[in-house]
Amino acid sequence: MDKLNWAILQELQKNARISFSEVGRKVGLTSPAVAERVRKMEDNGVIESYKVNLAHQKTGYQLRAIITLRAFTGRLKAFLETVKTYKEVVNCYRITGNENIIMEVILKDQVHLEKLIDKLITYGETRTHIVLSDVIKDAPIVSNVE
Amino acid sequence: MDKLNWAILQELQKNARISFSEVGRKVGLTSPAVAERVRKMEDNGVIESYKVNLAHQKTGYQLRAIITLRAFTGRLKAFLETVKTYKEVVNCYRITGNENIIMEVILKDQVHLEKLIDKLITYGETRTHIVLSDVIKDAPIVSNVE
DNA sequence: AATGAAATATACTCCCT
């Protein structure tokens, strides 16, 4: 992970569909050199995947919420299996603290939210926060070495 | 947003660097047709951006945390401006509830976390949860129409 | 590990339906 790799990642974080030739122009390499470096970063797991960011409101999901869950004793394992089948849940992390789980969910409306909460409360105690707006959305990761 | 657009989005959500020709093969369209549909989805804002997912641990950020903040009276506006300059904060949302703000942050180590919290507590009361693992990471959004 | 060159694949533009 030298300066050139970070320069390549800056470009890909801005626009992951940019061509390797264009990346090459910006960082001062030929396209085969960029392709080779990107391939290696994919192979060693620095690059996990390439994703498209969708405006959930425009795809019919008007509501977004953060839900924390404090699983009932013995119910965490069952929850971890089941949550993967909930298409509303776009992100879900295990965390430290009073709550074991935090989720980011997208929903059609309040009825949809209510139905989801009804399912979740069989696994634990939940707390729901509606997302009002994005202050920062997927900020690029920058090198921590100066 | 018909079935074809959703089929295209499924492919791009799996791998945002796939070629339009390859998308075309999977959904049964020619590449100019895919390009045209994608361009329209970009123009009307359904597609916001294309991002690369990095393994933060392998980029030197060993710790990830969720931090909520309940801003002190009159301090929210200042926080909203300042937080944009914190490179540790990869996501930040305004939310309803007792806390006004929830953030996802990446950190080098506990020292780095402590320094960030020191900065944050000038704006409000914080609660920190260390992320232990990902249960679901950027799950694809699927059509809510059956 | 990068370059330059050749072959293949893809993207883009335009016109037709």
Place this chain on the structure above:
DNA sequence: AGGGAGTATATTTCATT
């Protein structure tokens, strides 16, 4: 809104440094 043809550009492979 999509297909097809033609051109430009990009990717991939490989030999070379």
